[in-house]
Amino acid sequence: xxxxxxxxxxxxxxxxxxxxxxxxxxxxxxxxxxxxxxxxxxxxxxxxxxxxxxxxxxxxxxxxxxxxxxxxxxxxxxxxxxxxxxxxxxxxxxxxxxxxxxxxxxxxxxxxxxxxxxxxxxxxxxxxxxxxxxxxxxxxxxxxxxxxxxxxxxxxxxxxxxxxxxxxxxxxxxxxxxxxxxxxxxxxxxxxxxxxxxxxxxxxxxxxxxxxxxxxxxxxxxxxxxxxxxxxxxxxxxxxxxxxxxxxxxxxxxxxxxxxxxxxxxx
Ligand SMILES: C[S@@+](CC[C@H](N)C(=O)[O-])C[C@H]1O[C@@H](n2cnc3c(N)ncnc32)[C@H](O)[C@@H]1O
Numbered sequence: 001x002x003x004x005x006x007x008x009x010x011x012x013x014x015x016x017x018x019x020x021x022x023x024x025x026x027x028x029x030x031x032x033x034x035x036x037x038x039x040x041x042x043x044x045x046x047x048x049x050x051x052x053x054x055x056x057x058x059x060x061x062x063x064x065x066x067x068x069x070x071x072x073x074x075x076x077x078x079x080x081x082x083x084x085x086x087x088x089x090x091x092x093x094x095x096x097x098x099x100x101x102x103x104x105x106x107x108x109x110x111x112x113x114x115x116x117x118x119x120x121x122x123x124x125x126x127x128x129x130x131x132x133x134x135x136x137x138x139x140x141x142x143x144x145x146x147x148x149x150x151x152x153x154x155x156x157x158x159x160x161x162x163x164x165x166x167x168x169x170x171x172x173x174x175x176x177x178x179x180x181x182x183x184x185x186x187x188x189x190x191x192x193x194x195x196x197x198x199x200x201x202x203x204x205x206x207x208x209x210x211x212x213x214x215x216x217x218x219x220x221x222x223x224x225x226x227x228x229x230x231x232x233x234x235x236x237x238x239x240x241x242x243x244x245x246x247x248x249x250x251x252x253x254x255x256x257x258x259x260x261x262x263x264x265x266x267x
Pocket of ligand 1: 079080113141195196197198213214215216219
């Protein structure tokens, strides 16, 4: 019997409700076969034989460990250095303008940081503009502890580093083991913490000069997006940048932002 046959509609509904409640992801009936095949791996790993037993296990796990694995099974951590480069060009322009008007301290938040490539792209950009850890801080948050561990390690494969311009690669990375590790001076700019974006209020204090909230809203429905965007914007300083993914939109949301360019907004 395959897992597709095993997952009955009532169990799928329970699973969807649990996932929506804990991590805000609206699974919907169309994702049933994708979810079923991915859940099969977790059933094997936890040696549970039915979806119902697996859900009981997720609910009983007070540390949230299995919920993490479930999340990793149904979402993707896909990211890259300089992903959607126009976003970084917009940040660079903004940072330069602020530097020339005398600002020296910058706080930037990568709100669904995955393995840290977005945060370290920001770090390189700040460092190229003369920033140091004394003046600048980048907060990298994600719900996935696995992704955050990779972010803290800061070691990437040659393939992952392909989008990094050669000069920056030479300046900011050193060979380590099978990959290349980002310099300690840039790791010092980045703090990686676990944060569930769908459970505001968030514990940190603002204000941030820019918030990257990219390629995560796609998972959420309108009410969750609204909650998330409002909570993020409460931490963004007036004039600060709010950046979303190229495939995302703020359509239907109530917000005070003006458009700088596609996917880049200013409070
Ligand atoms: C596709 S990656 C995007 C990474 C990066 N922002 C980018 O654009 O390249 C989406 C990330 O969102 C994270 N995520 C999913 N649901 C989340 C939630 N409720 N709270 C925080 N992070 C979440 C996932 O763990 C994943 O690392």
